[in-house]
Amino acid sequence: MISMSEKELFKFFQEHTICESLTKDEVGRLIPYLQEKEYEGNQVISDAGEVGEALGFVIEGKVQFTSSDGQDKAPVGKQGVGTLIGEMSFFDRKPRNLRMESCKKGVTFLMLSRPMYDRLKVEEAYIAVNILENAIVSLDNLVRHMGDDISALSHYMHGVGKR
8 A cells, every 4th residue: 555645646647658658546556566665774775687577666865776786886877766776677578687786875666576566457447558658658658768878978089078
């Protein structure tokens, strides 16, 4: 169960353009499928090599993603309130490439486990499709930002930053 009311979750979704086409009634029907999960600062949420068994909406705090070669750990990015996390491994069922950790102040998610998503697809198909569309938008944003980062790095390496 989650601590947010139907009204609070509906408002949160509207403010963060998450599943924004869901009505307040549909958000209320989604609530029983969700679980609230809290992590204190700097806790590992999921590790590289694990397959995602849940996806989550960040409702408080931030998560950080790190890459490791076994000896050194390098920060890759952060996601904050209003973002969907864990969707890539959840949907493609392939091992994660990055470690996901809570940032210093901790993080709270609304998690949707694979078994609950499977039930949602049957019992509330429109809501499940809405979450899937939200995941597609989230992945699209990730790819676009990655493209911008690669472009900036290329410009730096071959342009004004080159010496």
